Amino acid sequence: MPRVEVTKKVRQARIAQLIARSQVFSQQGLAEGLVRFGIQVTQATLSRDLTELGVIKGPHGYEVFSRTEPEPRANGDLKRVVREFVRSMDSADHLIVVQTDPGNAHTVAAHIDRAQWPEIVGTIAGDDTIFIALKRPRVANKILARLREVLRPGNGH
Amino acid sequence: MPRVEVTKKVRQARIAQLIARSQVFSQQGLAEGLVRFGIQVTQATLSRDLTELGVIKGPHGYEVFSRTEPEPRANGDLKRVVREFVRSMDSADHLIVVQTDPGNAHTVAAHIDRAQWPEIVGTIAGDDTIFIALKRPRVANKILARLREVLRPGNGH
DNA sequence: AATGCCTTTGTATACTTATACATTCTTTTT
DNA sequence: AAAAAGAATGTATAAGTATACAAAGGCATT
Incomplete structure (x- = not known):
C-alpha cells in the first residue's frame, strides 16, 4: 500500500502542473519549485520523471511533448504520410497545391x-505548402484523385 | 559575393536537412554527420545554430520546434540577392523556376x-529552388527578363 | 589606410542532464 | 519466513549543452 509520503505519481502530477503554469529551465529549478509542495527530490529523480512524462525542453522551458508527433520520420509509405499530414489539396492549371500540417x-x-509519378515534373515544399508542377494541366484531376483516395475515411488503416 | 567557405546559412540548411532525415541525439553526432557535406564545425557553433533554427531535442532526437524565421535581416535589395544567390532560371507555363545556391x-x-510585382501570384522556396506562380503564362518571359537584367555582368554594383 | 562596429566562430569552461551503481523498501515465490 | 525479484531513489560521475571571452574578418565611415 502507498506510504504516507508523496508517491511518484503525485510528484509527477505536480511536475506537470508546475511546468504548465510557469517557465522552468532546469531540473534544479524544478526541484526548488517542488519544495513549495513539500516535495523534495534530487535532480536525478527529476531527470527520470521528465523522461517518463514525455517532457521536452523548448525555447520557453519544459513542455509536455504530447502533440502530434512532429516527425514520424523513418519511412512510412506515401499513403501514410498523406493521411497523416495533408489537410487539403487543390489544383490550378499546371499546378497542384497541397496544404499540410505546419512543418x-x-x-x-x-x-x-x-x-x-511520370505526370509530375517536380515538387517544392515550404513549411506547410507544397507546389506540384505538372507536365500538363489535364492530368491534375487524375493526380488529385489518386492522392485523395488515401484521405477518404474507411480506406484501410 | 560568393564565398569560398560554407556560409552559416548553408550550414544551417544542412543541419535542418540532416535532422529531418535521420535521428540525431547529440551535437557531436551532428558534427560528424555534417562532415559528409564537407562542413566542419565545433559543438559550440552547432549549439548556436540549433538555437537559431528553433530546434529542440525530443524523444526521437532533434526536431524543429517552431518556424520562427528571424527573417533575413531586412538588408540588401532584390538585385543584390539575385546577383549573389541565383544560379539559373527557367519558366514552365505559368511557373518560373529559379535555382539558387543551396540554402x-x-x-x-x-x-x-x-x-x-503584380504579375506574380506567389512564391514558394525549398532549399535551392523557388517556384514563382504567375497570373498568366504569357508574362513569364517578361518577368524572366526583368530578373535576368541584374544577372548580366557589368550591371552596376 | 585607419578606425570602429558588427558578425561569426573557436576555445575553454560552467552549467545541465543522464546514468551506472548501491541502498532501501516492497512484493512475490518457494 | 527466507530468499529472490522489483521498484524507487540517492550518490557520484559521465555525457551533453550553453556561454564568456577572444580572435578574425567584413563593411562602412573618415
Whole structure:
C-alpha cells in the first residue's frame, strides 16, 4: 500500500502542473519549485520523471511533448504520410497545391518525389505548402484523385 | 559575393536537412554527420545554430520546434540577392523556376515577395529552388527578363 | 589606410542532464 | 519466513549543452 509520503505519481502530477503554469529551465529549478509542495527530490529523480512524462525542453522551458508527433520520420509509405499530414489539396492549371500540417510539407513532398509519378515534373515544399508542377494541366484531376483516395475515411488503416 | 567557405546559412540548411532525415541525439553526432557535406564545425557553433533554427531535442532526437524565421535581416535589395544567390532560371507555363545556391532559396524568394510585382501570384522556396506562380503564362518571359537584367555582368554594383 | 562596429566562430569552461551503481523498501515465490 | 525479484531513489560521475571571452574578418565611415 502507498506510504504516507508523496508517491511518484503525485510528484509527477505536480511536475506537470508546475511546468504548465510557469517557465522552468532546469531540473534544479524544478526541484526548488517542488519544495513549495513539500516535495523534495534530487535532480536525478527529476531527470527520470521528465523522461517518463514525455517532457521536452523548448525555447520557453519544459513542455509536455504530447502533440502530434512532429516527425514520424523513418519511412512510412506515401499513403501514410498523406493521411497523416495533408489537410487539403487543390489544383490550378499546371499546378497542384497541397496544404499540410505546419512543418511537414517537406516530409510529404519527399514521399511524392520518391513515388516518381511520370505526370509530375517536380515538387517544392515550404513549411506547410507544397507546389506540384505538372507536365500538363489535364492530368491534375487524375493526380488529385489518386492522392485523395488515401484521405477518404474507411480506406484501410 | 560568393564565398569560398560554407556560409552559416548553408550550414544551417544542412543541419535542418540532416535532422529531418535521420535521428540525431547529440551535437557531436551532428558534427560528424555534417562532415559528409564537407562542413566542419565545433559543438559550440552547432549549439548556436540549433538555437537559431528553433530546434529542440525530443524523444526521437532533434526536431524543429517552431518556424520562427528571424527573417533575413531586412538588408540588401532584390538585385543584390539575385546577383549573389541565383544560379539559373527557367519558366514552365505559368511557373518560373529559379535555382539558387543551396540554402538560399528562402532569401531570394523573400525579396521577390517584397517587390510585390503584380504579375506574380506567389512564391514558394525549398532549399535551392523557388517556384514563382504567375497570373498568366504569357508574362513569364517578361518577368524572366526583368530578373535576368541584374544577372548580366557589368550591371552596376 | 585607419578606425570602429558588427558578425561569426573557436576555445575553454560552467552549467545541465543522464546514468551506472548501491541502498532501501516492497512484493512475490518457494 | 527466507530468499529472490522489483521498484524507487540517492550518490557520484559521465555525457551533453550553453556561454564568456577572444580572435578574425567584413563593411562602412573618415
